[in-house]
Amino acid sequence: MAIRFALIGKRISHHRKRLKMTQLELATEIGIGERTMGKIEGGYDMRLSVLLAIADVLNVPLAELLDYEQTAPLSLSAQERQKIMYHLKAITDLLP
Known part of the structure; x- marks a missing residue:
């Protein structure tokens, strides 16, 4: 899965x-x-900590910035998408 930093x-x-x-x-x-x-x-590429800080300041869920369903017709199964969302939620739950 390619990360589309431009998007x-x-x-x-x-x-x-x-x-x-x-x-x-x-x-x-x-x-x-x-x-x-x-x-x-x-x-341009960015550190995960910077992306998390941006999402926090903008009061936007990290998943919204990274939502691959809106970026391109990927061939991810529903289970794969759910797994990605689970990990993103786990990361955001670790933030203060």
């Missing part, structure tokens, strides 16, 4: 704009530079 970046940008936040404001909230935030929204 994740677009989703982050969408939610940031929905909250009327600038890239600088979001970057400051999560402790990264504005340039790095721009790269993330542009589709």
Whole structure:
């Protein structure tokens, strides 16, 4: 399964704009530079900890940023999708 960072970046940008936040404001909230935030929204790879922090600040479930059902016609079974969602929930439950 390929991770589509460009699509994740677009989703982050969408939610940031929905909250009327600038890239600088979001970057400051999560402790990264504005340039790095721009790269993330542009589709560059990011650390899981950064993605989790972004989801937290934007008040968006991590699964929504990573929702593969909306990204491409993948040939994942319902059981595989459920397993992915289970792991994402477990990760978010570990956050403070």
